[in-house]
Structure formats: C-alpha cells, structure tokens
Amino acid sequence: MSAVPSDRANHRPGIRIDPSGRGVLRLHGDWTLRLLTPQIRAIRQHLRTAPPDARWVLDEVTRLDSFGAVLLWQAWRRAWPADLSLPDDLRALFEEIAASDRQPLPQQGLRTPADHLVLLGRAALHFRDHVLDFVRLFGGIVLDFLHLLRTPQDWPLREISANVFKVGVRAMPVAALVGFLIGVALSYLSALQLRAYGADVFIVNILGLGIIRELGPVLVSVLVAGRSGSAMTAQLGVMRVTEEIDALAAMGVSRSLRLVLPKVIALSIAMPLLVLWTSAMALFGGMVSASLQLGLTYGFFIETLPGVVPLANLYIALSKGFVFGLLIALIACHFGLRVKPNTESLSANTTASVVSAITIVILVDAIFAIATRTIGVPF
Amino acid sequence: MSTPIVDLQGIVTRFGDLLVHDGLELKVERGDIVSLIGGSGSGKTTLLRHLIGLTAPVSGTVMMFGEPLLSGAQHEQRARRRRFGVLFQQGALFSALNVSQNIAFPLRELRVASQAEIDALVLRKLAMVELEPAHALLMPSELSGGMIKRVALARALALEPELLLLDEPTAGLDPDLSLSFVELIRSLHRRLHLTIVLVTHDIDTLMALSTKVAVLADRKIVSCAPVEETIALDHPFVSRFFKAVIDRRRIAPVAGVQD
Numbered sequence: 001m002s003a004v005p006s007d008r009a010n011h012r013p014g015i016r017i018d019p020s021g022r023g024v025l026r027l028h029g030d031w032t033l034r035l036l037t038p039q040i041r042a043i044r045q046h047l048r049t050a051p052p053d054a055r056w057v058l059d060e061v062t063r064l065d066s067f068g069a070v071l072l073w074q075a076w077r078r079a080w081p082a083d084l085s086l087p088d089d090l091r092a093l094f095e096e097i098a099a100s101d102r103q104p105l106p107q108q109g110l111r112t113p114a115d116h117l118v119l120l121g122r123a124a125l126h127f128r129d130h131v132l133d134f135v136r137l138f139g140g141i142v143l144d145f146l147h148l149l150r151t152p153q154d155w156p157l158r159e160i161s162a163n164v165f166k167v168g169v170r171a172m173p174v175a176a177l178v179g180f181l182i183g184v185a186l187s188y189l190s191a192l193q194l195r196a197y198g199a200d201v202f203i204v205n206i207l208g209l210g211i212i213r214e215l216g217p218v219l220v221s222v223l224v225a226g227r228s229g230s231a232m233t234a235q236l237g238v239m240r241v242t243e244e245i246d247a248l249a250a251m252g253v254s255r256s257l258r259l260v261l262p263k264v265i266a267l268s269i270a271m272p273l274l275v276l277w278t279s280a281m282a283l284f285g286g287m288v289s290a291s292l293q294l295g296l297t298y299g300f301f302i303e304t305l306p307g308v309v310p311l312a313n314l315y316i317a318l319s320k321g322f323v324f325g326l327l328i329a330l331i332a333c334h335f336g337l338r339v340k341p342n343t344e345s346l347s348a349n350t351t352a353s354v355v356s357a358i359t360i361v362i363l364v365d366a367i368f369a370i371a372t373r374t375i376g377v378p379f
Numbered sequence: 380m381s382t383p384i385v386d387l388q389g390i391v392t393r394f395g396d397l398l399v400h401d402g403l404e405l406k407v408e409r410g411d412i413v414s415l416i417g418g419s420g421s422g423k424t425t426l427l428r429h430l431i432g433l434t435a436p437v438s439g440t441v442m443m444f445g446e447p448l449l450s451g452a453q454h455e456q457r458a459r460r461r462r463f464g465v466l467f468q469q470g471a472l473f474s475a476l477n478v479s480q481n482i483a484f485p486l487r488e489l490r491v492a493s494q495a496e497i498d499a500l501v502l503r504k505l506a507m508v509e510l511e512p513a514h515a516l517l518m519p520s521e522l523s524g525g526m527i528k529r530v531a532l533a534r535a536l537a538l539e540p541e542l543l544l545l546d547e548p549t550a551g552l553d554p555d556l557s558l559s560f561v562e563l564i565r566s567l568h569r570r571l572h573l574t575i576v577l578v579t580h581d582i583d584t585l586m587a588l589s590t591k592v593a594v595l596a597d598r599k600i601v602s603c604a605p606v607e608e609t610i611a612l613d614h615p616f617v618s619r620f621f622k623a624v625i626d627r628r629r630i631a632p633v634a635g636v637q638d
Binding site for chain 1: 496499504
C-alpha cells in the first residue's frame, strides 16, 4: 500500500510502508528540498508515526540533498537506526550530517541577573562616552571657530551657504503651513473661552505671547530636528559607511571644519530666521481666525500687538532659535559620526539623533522659561 | 539531449542609445561550469542580472530549467528562483543579521524546515564552506573578505540550488585565499552536482574552474567552448585577454631585477 501518492516519472519523494506490518519503511524518489516542499506535511506525518525499531530502506532514493538527509536524521532522533539499508553513495552525506551534529550551533545565551547588572553598567559607560564625545565635538567646533577668526581665507563659505539654503529656505513652505494651521487652531480654541468672559480683545495678548515666546521656537525646532537633523545624521552616516570621511582625513581635510562646522553655523543662522517666519505665519493664522470668530479687524490686531507683547520677547525667541539650531546641528553631527558601517547602526543613530534633539530642545526650553521668567512679561 | 539549464535566446539589451546585447545566444548544459568573460562595459554583469531576473532584456527570452524565467504566476516564479543561488560580488550579507541568521534566512522564509532542522542545516552549510560553528554568531562587519565570500556562498547554497551564479567570486581576495575559494567551489560542484555560471576577470580562476568559456564581445557571445579552444580562437579580444597571461609568464623571471 502506498502511504504517500508516488509518482516515479517525475521523482516525487514518498514513503511506502510494507504491508507485512513489521514496520518496514521504503523510501523512494528525490528527497530534495524542492520536491519535498509541496508534500512536506504528509511526509512529516509518516516520519513521525514510524516506530522506533522500524527498518529503513533507502535503496530506491534517487537523489538526496542535505535537507532530505537532515529531515531523516531528525526523524531518527539524531542517531543511526538499528536496522538501515543505505546505499554507499548516500551514506557519506549522513555521515557528514552526523559529524556536524556533534558540535552544536552556538546560540545567543539567555540573560542571567548578573548580565543585567553588566548591561546597566555598560549603558552608564555608554552614556558617559556620548557626553564625552559630545563635549569633544563641541570643543572641536569652538577651536575651529577660533582658527577661522585668525585665518579668514579658510571660511567654508560655499558649504555654509549651501546648508543655509537646504535647512532654511527649503524648510520655509512646510514651516509656513504648520505655523499657519497651529495659529488657526490656537486662536479658535482661545476665542471660544474668551468669548464666554467677554474678554475678546485679550486674544491678541494670548496669541502674541504664546506664539512668539514659546510656541514658535519649539515648533520650528521639532520640525527642523525631524527634517534637517535626521538628514544631517544620515548624510554623515552614509559618508562614514562609504569611507568618504576617511578619504577626507587622508587628504588632510579637517572633517569638523568641512562637514560639521558648516552645518552648525548654517543651522544657527537659519533657525532664528525660521522662527521669525513661522511665528509670523502662526500670528497671521491666528489673526485670520480671530477676525472670523470674534470679528476683530486685522488693523486692530496689528496695532495692539506691539503694545501687549514687549520687544524683549522677540529677542528671547531669536536667541532660543539660535541655541536650538546649534544644539540640533551638534546632536545630528554627533550621532552621524558615530554610525558604524552597517545598515542597522545607520537607522538606530538617525532615530537617536531626532529623539535626542527634540528632548534636549524641550529641556533647554524649560531652562529658558525659568531663566527669563522676569523678562518681557507685561503684567 | 536534456534541456539546457540556462538558455538565452536572442537577448537584446539597450540603455538609452547604448546597445549592450544584440541578439545574444547562450546555452548552459547541466553540470557545466561556464565562465563569462568580456571587456569592461561589455555587459557581463547585465547579463548576469538578466539571469537572476533583476532586469529583463528589451527582447529575447531567458529560459531557466526549460521555462522562461519571468513567466507563470507569482508562486511559480518564486519557486523557479529558489532553484538557483547567487553569490554577489560584495557578498550582500544582511548586515543586521549574524552569520547563522544570514544562512538560515532563505530557509526560514520557505517555512518548510523546523528550527532544529534549520540549525542542523546551517551547521552543515558552515562545514561545507569550511567555516567553524564558532563563527555562527559573528556579524558581517566582523568578517574578513574571504569569510564574507564563504558565508555568502553558504547562504546561496541554503536552498539546495541546482544552479549557482557567481559574480566575480575571487575579486578582492588575495591569491592564496582565491585559490582555496576556487578549490572549494570545485569540490562543491563535484559533490552537489551543481551547474555554475560565473563572471570573472581573473585568469587563474577561469583556468582552474571552467569547463567552458563564454566570450562576450561585439554585443554577442562570440564563442562558448572549452578553455583550450577559446585560447586558440582568432578574435582580437580573446587574444588580448589571454595574451596578458602568456606575457605575464614570460615577464615574471625578468621582473626580479637585482640592484
């Protein structure tokens, strides 16, 4: 009786169990991965039900590859069956399987409590490395800057201008859109509350202070960290993978002067301008919304604004923009230079760059809020 | 006569205005090791990419195992692709996976073998390419050039292919390593009854491996014959290609000038 439908013509593998009932398994056909794949379930089923003391007859097996041999070896519970009829040309393959089976494949071990302690320690050291590297990078930039002050002909002006265009000008449309919509949303929500108290005119104070002092710089930072910070990290990372950074060093060109400094200076210049642009757009959005919701005219809004928002707020916003830009660029370059030559490291560092940049910007923003709490608040 | 493993019929490839292949024909019989040679820019790698199915010719048919490569339903095409293994020039190991995961990857994707079987097969493949089980946990970035080639070869062999496509198998290896790699390929060819198509620039590799040499010149395969016949061929590219070896052998003793 045929256990698995057999088809000798195209070498389909199969198992025939002898009708005598003494547990004789006759294998036939090509025991290869390709031909076993379509009927692997049936074959496994038959191998599993084979009695431990079965007689295995492999004389009719036409071809055998390592998958077929491993399949049988596992069915034999990784030992030679007591009763086996095996042609010599197939025996060699089984012997090889048996030989490599003696040395198990090393596995990544499970973690013990001690390992967790080690991991914690490693994480702490890792963090220290990051901090030291970051300080070193910042120090390098400062030294480069001093060097440039003494030798003005070394200024990488082309790179700086290209970077200003890339991180500043190219970011303007998206910054404008986001700013405008946030302004509309903020104004709409505030208007609902203010109208309940009949305090409509204070919408100018709320929008002016909130957007210029807080929301504008933070909003732009998040946008720029996601847009330009990730691009900088990825660019430096890829240059590292393709050994371009090593090539620069081999030519005696300073990587911090040519790659890092232009990015840092460009973003420090572009960020305050972007903050100005985005805040203006957000105020415009708020103004449009206020005129539709509360009937405040544009003229009233614009006239009231300088009165209720002291000029100091604008200076705070611009210095925030400068500091955030500096930080985002430094963080992006720091992670970019840490990329190791593999794809995993590139993606991990790009993610880390964006997340750290946004976190640190918000942290520094809190410090700004505390440090400037007495400046520029009219009441 | 059995159907050829690879049968290229009237292949025409064009990149913009540049005609790369013009009515190219090539047959590879079961058990052959065919070396593809040709000047740089003659379209060897493009031809190999046609064979893998990464690109398709403008016209003509790529027949693999007696069927057009890009015909039939998705699962049929996939099944056909599993019948050949490819060794890319740089190895193309997945850098996020370690050695054993790289070799196990095609087997895992197939969802036929159990974990224990996969482990046993990975061990088997490692032994086949003469690597130690201890190397299984290394990451590709920790491997030397020779080891990358071996792991990539083990991965190409994971699905028990009948045909192996090698792109510059010995490029970037030093002469000693490249000799042992050639030996390895030769012994695998014998033991696993493989058919092999390789692209190479390296004369030593070509002499040691090929049963046939296919010469790609003038946008066609101008000859596909055993090495001796190819050397005797009267074609400008062929005589230049092999003349280099003969010259090198003649120059060698002179090179050691005393001073």
